[in-house]
Amino acid sequence: MIRSLFKRKLNQFLNRRGRETLPVVFGWRRIYVLPSKAGLFFALIWFLMMLAGLNFNNNMSLMLVFLLFGLAQVALHKTFFNLRQLRLEQINAEPVMLGEDITLHLQLAADAVKWQIRSENQFSTDVCDIDQQLSELKLLMPSLQRGMQAVDRIKLLTRYPLGLFTVWVYCLPQAAVLVYPKPESPCPDFPTHGGSEGEQSVRIKGEELSGIRTYRQGDPIRDIAWKKTAQSSNQTWVKEFNQTQGKHLLFDYTQLSMNGVEAKLSRMTAWVLAAEQQQIEYQIILPGFDSGMATGERHKHHCLKALALFQSTESPTSIRDTTGGATSPG
Amino acid sequence: MTVVAYRFYAQLNQVKKAYNLLLMLIAIMALLLIIYSQGFGLSREISVTILITMTVLKLLETYSMRDALLVVMLCYFVTMTRFLYSQDMLLVFYLLSSAFVTTHALSVLNHEKSLTWFDQKQIKSTASSLALAIPFAVLFFLVFPRLGAPIWGSPDIFGEGKTGLSDTMSPGSIVELFMDDSPAFRVTFKDGVKPANNHLYWRGPVLWHFDGLTWSRKKHKYARNNIKQYSSETEVEYEVELESTGQHYLFGLDYVVDAPEKTHLLPDSILYTETAVNQLRHYQLKSLLLNRFYQPLSDFDKTLLLDYPVQQNLKTLTMMQSWRQAAANDLQIVNRALQWFNQSEFYYSFTPPPLSGQVIDQFLFDSKRGFCEHYASSFVIMMRMAGIPARVVTGYQGGVDNGEYLLVKQSDAHAWAEVYITQVNQPGYWLRVDPTAMVAPERVESGAREIMDSKRNFFDFEWLKNSRESMDKYRYQWNQWVRNFNVSKQQALFRAIGIEHRDGKSLALMMLGILFTTALISLLPLWWLKRRKFTALQKLYLQLARTVKSQPELYATHHQGIEKFAAQLSLAYPQASTHIDHFLQVYLNARYNKGHKNQQQTIQHLKLTLSKIQAAIQK
Numbered sequence: 001m002i003r004s005l006f007k008r009k010l011n012q013f014l015n016r017r018g019r020e021t022l023p024v025v026f027g028w029r030r031i032y033v034l035p036s037k038a039g040l041f042f043a044l045i046w047f048l049m050m051l052a053g054l055n056f057n058n059n060m061s062l063m064l065v066f067l068l069f070g071l072a073q074v075a076l077h078k079t080f081f082n083l084r085q086l087r088l089e090q091i092n093a094e095p096v097m098l099g100e101d102i103t104l105h106l107q108l109a110a111d112a113v114k115w116q117i118r119s120e121n122q123f124s125t126d127v128c129d130i131d132q133q134l135s136e137l138k139l140l141m142p143s144l145q146r147g148m149q150a151v152d153r154i155k156l157l158t159r160y161p162l163g164l165f166t167v168w169v170y171c172l173p174q175a176a177v178l179v180y181p182k183p184e185s186p187c188p189d190f191p192t193h194g195g196s197e198g199e200q201s202v203r204i205k206g207e208e209l210s211g212i213r214t215y216r217q218g219d220p221i222r223d224i225a226w227k228k229t230a231q232s233s234n235q236t237w238v239k240e241f242n243q244t245q246g247k248h249l250l251f252d253y254t255q256l257s258m259n260g261v262e263a264k265l266s267r268m269t270a271w272v273l274a275a276e277q278q279q280i281e282y283q284i285i286l287p288g289f290d291s292g293m294a295t296g297e298r299h300k301h302h303c304l305k306a307l308a309l310f311q312s313t314e315s316p317t318s319i320r321d322t323t324g325g326a327t328s329p330g
Numbered sequence: 331m332t333v334v335a336y337r338f339y340a341q342l343n344q345v346k347k348a349y350n351l352l353l354m355l356i357a358i359m360a361l362l363l364i365i366y367s368q369g370f371g372l373s374r375e376i377s378v379t380i381l382i383t384m385t386v387l388k389l390l391e392t393y394s395m396r397d398a399l400l401v402v403m404l405c406y407f408v409t410m411t412r413f414l415y416s417q418d419m420l421l422v423f424y425l426l427s428s429a430f431v432t433t434h435a436l437s438v439l440n441h442e443k444s445l446t447w448f449d450q451k452q453i454k455s456t457a458s459s460l461a462l463a464i465p466f467a468v469l470f471f472l473v474f475p476r477l478g479a480p481i482w483g484s485p486d487i488f489g490e491g492k493t494g495l496s497d498t499m500s501p502g503s504i505v506e507l508f509m510d511d512s513p514a515f516r517v518t519f520k521d522g523v524k525p526a527n528n529h530l531y532w533r534g535p536v537l538w539h540f541d542g543l544t545w546s547r548k549k550h551k552y553a554r555n556n557i558k559q560y561s562s563e564t565e566v567e568y569e570v571e572l573e574s575t576g577q578h579y580l581f582g583l584d585y586v587v588d589a590p591e592k593t594h595l596l597p598d599s600i601l602y603t604e605t606a607v608n609q610l611r612h613y614q615l616k617s618l619l620l621n622r623f624y625q626p627l628s629d630f631d632k633t634l635l636l637d638y639p640v641q642q643n644l645k646t647l648t649m650m651q652s653w654r655q656a657a658a659n660d661l662q663i664v665n666r667a668l669q670w671f672n673q674s675e676f677y678y679s680f681t682p683p684p685l686s687g688q689v690i691d692q693f694l695f696d697s698k699r700g701f702c703e704h705y706a707s708s709f710v711i712m713m714r715m716a717g718i719p720a721r722v723v724t725g726y727q728g729g730v731d732n733g734e735y736l737l738v739k740q741s742d743a744h745a746w747a748e749v750y751i752t753q754v755n756q757p758g759y760w761l762r763v764d765p766t767a768m769v770a771p772e773r774v775e776s777g778a779r780e781i782m783d784s785k786r787n788f789f790d791f792e793w794l795k796n797s798r799e800s801m802d803k804y805r806y807q808w809n810q811w812v813r814n815f816n817v818s819k820q821q822a823l824f825r826a827i828g829i830e831h832r833d834g835k836s837l838a839l840m841m842l843g844i845l846f847t848t849a850l851i852s853l854l855p856l857w858w859l860k861r862r863k864f865t866a867l868q869k870l871y872l873q874l875a876r877t878v879k880s881q882p883e884l885y886a887t888h889h890q891g892i893e894k895f896a897a898q899l900s901l902a903y904p905q906a907s908t909h910i911d912h913f914l915q916v917y918l919n920a921r922y923n924k925g926h927k928n929q930q931q932t933i934q935h936l937k938l939t940l941s942k943i944q945a946a947i948q949k
Contacts, residue, residue, distance in 0.1 A: 038399045045403050049410050054477050057609075059815050060413035063471055064425055068406060070466030070848070071433060074459045077853050116441055127442050161455055162433065163399065163440040 635719035906946035
């Protein structure tokens with residue numbers, strides 16, 4: 001209990017600045033310094049050397065010993081200055097599906113040259129040198145929930161030049177990453193309830209038979225491959241048809257008969273992805289949202305964002321979406 | 331070497347790490363080999379060998395960052411072991427260069443993306459780190475509390491062993507030293523009065539026994555009495571700084587009055603210490619410059635001093651017996667022998683023909699060429715054959731006057747003789763006789779090397795010798811200030827800066843103070859280097875901002891850029907707005923218009939505008 005209390009208090013202390021708007025300049029007041037493991041080993045060796053030197057009053061050895069002490073001190077200062085006045089300019093991240101890892105791109109800059117700045121958390125670590133212009137560090141973060149997920153506390157550290165000390169800063173940036181709902185897998189068939197002509201119950205399907213698969217809930221009876229089903233013992237088989245291009249799909253939230261918001265969103269996400277991949281025009285309708293009929297990268301993100309933010313309570317300011325606005329093929 | 335080569339090969343060819351068991355076996359084998367070759371026990375050699383071997387073997391299993399760091403840090407320790415053997419001045423370069431290499435290795439290891447070993451920026455960075463560490467090291471060296479006595483072990487185990495004059499003399503042992511120009515000891519005479527060269531007989535081991543080839547010492551049970559009464563005319567006081575010898579003898583001028591601390595004065599006037607001289611040692615002595623020394627001689631000692639190998643050197647024996655019969659007293663025989671050396675065809679040479687078998691006969695009657703050891707040795711045997719107690723004294727003779735001190739080098743090693751003159755109704759005395767002086771008087775006057783006509787070796791140049799001697803002056807200072815810095819010198823230093831007591835509290839305070847100061851010393855240059863540099867233009871802008879420093883809210887807006895700040899400022903002080911606008915225009919033009927020229931003029935202009943603004947604001 002004490003431990004959890006301590007942890008909570010520590011977190012409270014480390015996050016005491018609250019969420020900060022970028023860019024953040026790391027001044028000396030927020031820099032933490034501790035010896036690293038290598039530094040502790042160095043201290044041990046140094047201590048032994050000092051004992052030997054003092055015991056035998058070997059002045060040259062003592063000279064080396066004190067030189068090393070001075071060196072450690074200089075290293076401490078150098079490491080500290082290596083991190084001081086570092087700027088976290090902005091954080092970019094591409095939206096991900098729930099369950100995938102978020103890759104944060106930390107944009108760092110500084111007036112002076114910075115060596116070996118490292119981003120670190122339990123999932124990943126990355127390192128870069130900063131030389132006048134913007135440099136980028138990657139940091140992985142697990143996605144935990146649909147919607148806008150706030151960025152965790154970021155730790156930037158450096159041990160350069162000698163690795164004897166770890167100097168680090170924490171930053172809890174005012175930033176969040178868009179996490180789309182997890183697409184249902186395998187992707188279910190497109191719904192029968194949508195279409196450009198507004199046919200409610202007509203299944204959009206191709207003319208040509210493309211294959212046979214097992215029955216899924218909601219498959220029309222006329223598609224069942226009776227012959228094959230009769231041959232197999234307990235499986236029901238369904239004929240599948242190629243969908244030809246130029247069709248229109250409508251994914252309507254209210255028309256889905258499943259239980260649970262997340263399951264519905266998950267299915268709609270899968271459909272959006274599949275439709276986008278097959279270059280079919282599609283439209284999603286959520287309570288209070290209508291995407292309009294379109295296709296393309298931009299439209300996809302528009303839809304997915306709506307799905308991600310659907311009924312989510314909080315909506316913190318979004319961070320810059322690297323793909324936002326850009327329509328890249330595929 | 332093999333291991334290092336293998337490691338290189340392995341790195342290049344991506345060989346996988348060997349099995350742990352195999353590595354263990356190799357390590358154990360190496361350990362056994364060391365013990366086999368060096369014997370078991372805690373000695374300097376064995377500790378150092380084990381440390382170095384294990385560090386090298388560690389390379390075999392060094393595949394991760396952690397191991398690499400470990401090896402590099404062990405290298406610091408390995409560097410230190412060198413100083414257990416010697417603390418010579420020139421080793422400072424070794425210290426700095428190996429510290430640099432090791433530190434640079436550490437730095438390269440910590441730079442993940444570094445592609446080269448010799449990145450110029452990194453080398454510069456390492457060099458600056460070391461340079462900044464040096465003042466710290468010097469300060470700490472001076473004030474860090476030292477131990478008066480070792481906590482464990484004695485310095486013997488890890489002393490700097492070195493061979494000087496040994497306590498035996500066999501053919502060639504002194505010639506070997508003659509080749510060595512390294513310092514044996516340095517002497518500072520009180521009041522700067524240096525005795526004449528022919529008085530400078532630095533007494534070392536006195537040799538009693540002769541087995542036909544080798545001379546050796548007598549083991550004494552008692553100490554000699556101090557000289558109580560003496561005339562101050564012959565008295566000389568001096569301080570000796572003895573380089574480590576690994577032996578138990580201290581050297582002093584004939585004849586030493588009193589033994590210094592922790593030293594015994596043996597009956598044959600040698601200074602003997604219990605612990606071997608394994609470190610630089612200082613002692614003060616008082617001597618009487620006599621060539622005779624009154625001392626009773628026991629019958630037992632007399633028989634020892636009359637002993638010579640029987641059935642050998644018969645030719646010499648016959649000669650000496652005839653001399654004995656012809657002479658009235660002992661002194662006559664001594665003088666006759668010296669004359670004989672002087673007038674016969676004897677030559678002083680450091681490359682005498684090798685002798686074997688009946689060496690005295692061979693030397694006296696055939697080769698007639700020899701070094702001081704030959705003359706001293708033959709003379710003593712001659713005297714013994716004539717019934718005069720005699721012994722060989724080894725030590726150093728002369729020395730180079732090096733300004734404030736006298737430098738005695740290994741090449742000044744010398745051997746001479748002492749004969750005991752018994753007198754009727756008067757106490758007997760020891761008489762120093764140097765047969766070499768009869769053959770080559772210059773040896774005693776100006777040193778052994780001067781009288782040699784040929785070079786000792788290929789590198790034996792005059793300028794080299796001179797430069798060595800002048801180098802020794804620095805070495806002397808080095809010894810004074812660095813090698814021999816200890817508790818007492820530290821206390822003297824503390825006293826000089828006004829700290830009398832050396833209790834724990836004041837020491838702790840002092841350490842803290844020093845730590846703080848040195849931290850600042852290394853911090854300030856770094857801070858200075860890393861501070862933000864503003865252009866003249868930016869400075870002007872900051873000046874403008876500072877005029878409204880009394881209003882924090884307004885002042886804070888200057889971080890948002892000059893345009894916003896100027897707008898806010900104009901809002902707050904409408905009376906200055908025209909000047910502010912003008913300042914803004916000129917500033918922006920100067921700062922961001924690349925084709926802009928006449929920086930100096932613009933800055934002058936801006937300064938003028940600034941003063942106008944300030945005047946307007948203050949209204």
